[in-house]
Amino acid sequence: MEYTTGGGNPMVFRVRLADRKIETITSLKDLHRATGPGGNTEISVAPDGSAVFARDIGTQEIYALTVKWP
Numbered sequence: 001m002e003y004t005t006g007g008g009n010p011m012v013f014r015v016r017l018a019d020r021k022i023e024t025i026t027s028l029k030d031l032h033r034a035t036g037p038g039g040n041t042e043i044s045v046a047p048d049g050s051a052v053f054a055r056d057i058g059t060q061e062i063y064a065l066t067v068k069w070p
Helices: none
Strands: 002-004 011-016 021-027
Antiparallel strands (some): 002 011, 011 021
């Protein structure tokens, strides 16, 4: 099970359920995380066991879109 912390130095941790040990995965201090409606970061787990989450790289707006349909 993975979880994140907040504050000035947010981190990602993993709790191993078999032995209840906590592993530090990484720091998220300089990463602009994408947050959900509740302000939380959602984490998924890749097939190799690594944590996967979205980062926020800003917003883009489309002012014009021209499409030529075949």
